[in-house]
Amino acid sequence: MSFMRNSWYCAGWSTEVADKPVHRKILGEEIVLYRTESGKVIALGDKCPHRFAPLHQGRIKGENLECPYHGLQFGGDGKCVFNPHGEGKIPRSAKTDAFILEERGGALWIWMGEPEKADPEQIIETEFLADKTFVSRTGYHPVGGNYMLVVDNLLDLTHAQFLHPETVFGKGSADRWQVSKTGKPSEGGEEVMQEVWFEETEDTMTAHQMMRNKPKPPLWDPIVDYEMTDLHSWITWYAPSNLRLTLELSERGSNEGPATMIVMHFLTPIDEFNCYYFFAIGWDTNIEDQEAADRVLGIVLQTIIDEDGPIVEDCQAYMGETSDLFSLRPVLLPTDGVAVKARRRLEELIQDEQEQAKVAAE
């Protein structure tokens, strides 16, 4: 399987990399992240070139990382800078890979492609993590499925009423939803009105959903008091696999400024059949209430770890030893439209990248 290489992938959250090295596997490569004494986060190949011990089990020594096995030390450029044995000679080949790593707005971004193409300006903003008018939480979860299966999941949020009835959608809402589609009132005499639209650029796609007269989803319980809501949500896919979901919730029919919530979903391939699901959530209402914030995080964890993760893993298991969805001839529904467009776009972007690399090599 090919990955897009000239792209920033999320490698973790700033808070994860403190006084101990951290292991990651990204696009099939074993990587160690560590924060130096001076505060910079470094990304190196995790295999010591001497005996292939995992450097992430070693100790941070100032700006360097010490191998746990025989104590060779490596600097931020991957070169061995200290051999504690005998005369201390360091063979020229004693080096490991070094990756470009940028720390921005509380997130760590790694560049796995051609170094000269790395432009930190292209890094996705997570400005709300540092915004004092927001409260936020971050986390991650490894998922045993191809990263694009999680992107598919996020680009077709119609699954929420079936997979997340008790968290992000709201219990009992499924029937009401079906009724609204027919134009007939639901049991409670209510009707959810739904409108969807779509926007795109060269490497982004955005799906909007406007729902009026919707009972408040449980995710919002710790944040706002009213029960019946109007909810505008839009999710933007940034190629290859980073998504930003924005939600604006108002009391039904109200003209007051809405409560805003932002959820970042960064999918970083571990290999063809596994990925990291890095998530961040922030909102601008009831922000002093840390207990409420932890309840919101609990709902997000249930949604991602107990609901989305397992179904993606089950789908991958039933797809067998492939990540090529289309080769399995899935039945496609109109609601798959955005996800299918994103997959097609990514295929083009990867092909372009590979052709450019080929031309450059000639």
Add this chain to the structure above:
Amino acid sequence: MSFMRNSWYCAGWSTEVADKPVHRKILGEEIVLYRTESGKVIALGDKCPHRFAPLHQGRIKGENLECPYHGLQFGGDGKCVFNPHGEGKIPRSAKTDAFILEERGGALWIWMGEPEKADPEQIIETEFLADKTFVSRTGYHPVGGNYMLVVDNLLDLTHAQFLHPETVFGKGSADRWQVSKTGKPSEGGEEVMQEVWFEETEDTMTAHQMMRNKPKPPLWDPIVDYEMTDLHSWITWYAPSNLRLTLELSERGSNEGPATMIVMHFLTPIDEFNCYYFFAIGWDTNIEDQEAADRVLGIVLQTIIDEDGPIVEDCQAYMGETSDLFSLRPVLLPTDGVAVKARRRLEELIQDEQEQAKVAAE
């Protein structure tokens, strides 16, 4: 590996399939069983044709089964009958496999072959499960070995004295058995007399064993009081892998009608290296005593789950990546006779079936 396809395989017990869908993998195919609101048990391919989610995690909706991921609903014929999204359009290709399933005498039977050859009259009777003069128990256990290794196990019950000394054979009996073979009395001054004979039809084989003067096996402790017994047992193999063991136990030398016990062993291939071991046991004596019945079930569970299952799995592990016993040139003993005949017969039946399918295809 080839399986016999035109045959009824046990897919479970009626009691297993109630208000929740149940997953099975049979002859390598992922299958979901569910009981509709009207009470019929349906067997469908478990992979949703949309995104390959496992249907068995979904909800029963009247006569249909709802996918847990996006809520498509499938009917008993495998066709998608409801799409809850947008205009509700259903692509013609939106269907999953449907299998013929018959519920008989408390057992569920699935037909994995050509539909027009499915004849419910050929289903093996488990009449004692519904017979009020019997008390019975059912269960199942997945075994990590080729299904024919379990059939081998059952068609050569001489293993009981070594593998089941404390359950179905009786502790300390092995020495007595060896002594009896030489015609000399055992320590206790007793001698077990044994006689064996054999019957067969085109697709069944029956091995009889008559033992006189045998100390009562522990399995019978909860059922009858006397200690020294005469035991006539016969096991019938129905191709490909269903067996019925009948035991008639009398007090030594008595002319009174014996106590009867029936044990069904249905081996259903999961794949080449795994099978389900479905078992049912019933007997006609001391039938009001539910505590005794549970003790009998406990002994059966120990025998199958703690003794037979593990040795079959160990043998499979030592056979390596094959299920072709004969290719490994096992040493065959006279006591392997029936099991070897059954394997040879099954090979012929599978070959016949494949030749017929070839002719039909031309």
Add this chain to the structure above:
Amino acid sequence: MSFMRNSWYCAGWSTEVADKPVHRKILGEEIVLYRTESGKVIALGDKCPHRFAPLHQGRIKGENLECPYHGLQFGGDGKCVFNPHGEGKIPRSAKTDAFILEERGGALWIWMGEPEKADPEQIIETEFLADKTFVSRTGYHPVGGNYMLVVDNLLDLTHAQFLHPETVFGKGSADRWQVSKTGKPSEGGEEVMQEVWFEETEDTMTAHQMMRNKPKPPLWDPIVDYEMTDLHSWITWYAPSNLRLTLELSERGSNEGPATMIVMHFLTPIDEFNCYYFFAIGWDTNIEDQEAADRVLGIVLQTIIDEDGPIVEDCQAYMGETSDLFSLRPVLLPTDGVAVKARRRLEELIQDEQEQAKVAAE
């Protein structure tokens, strides 16, 4: 991968093989060890030739081993000597492999090569296990890595200060060590003086290390009272993978006879990617103190099971599906010298053995 076959491999400790058969897998072969009624330890192929059941789950019957499944009995030469069924006929092919096994000084040694080349005089001595002026402990641990990775580990003990700072090396010593290399005094005003030298024969290599003015390593805490020591240690590799480490510890600058400790490390390949690590440790000081002996054993277990085992397994995992270290072009340091020489020597010895076998076959 090829192994050296004409060699004695440690198969276990005498105390392990008592009244129950024991399973081992050596050079890829499944083996059962059992002690007969007359006290001899027998090594047979563990797969019953009848149905491939694991003989090690069976019962010892006098001089024979009984299969757990159908009760066939095998003698010390691997031949079936008893069939408990029917007429008791024993097919001529009813036999399993038999291996030469010698029990010497508390250890069991198996010969996996040409029987006529087996010379018990070549077995490595473990005389201290029976020496009443020593106290000793034995054990073993399976390691998920190629056996030569453990040999590498042992032939370059410079890893101790990084991997075993709290057990065999001593906490805080690493810095002192680095300082001593520069010739400057360490923080405590102390300086460890180190000298190394090397000896070899055709199939052994010995690396000596003399350290003066060294704080006593924790391993010695339960044995001697003084804190500052002089330590002479030498480790001898016997091809293919057995090592003897001898340590002589004296109080710093003292002329009194040292305390002696012997540690045997026998690495026996399970297969290309797994090995048994058999170890024995004995010492001649404070030998009446069993509680101290158990503390020493605890430190050894921590060193081998918690520290050396895992790093070897991690290195193997990062080497991927190969055991050919040199094919991965490791960076070699001067301190790898002995380990590299031992690997080269072993390659020659295996090649010689294979050429001789080829000539003999012609």
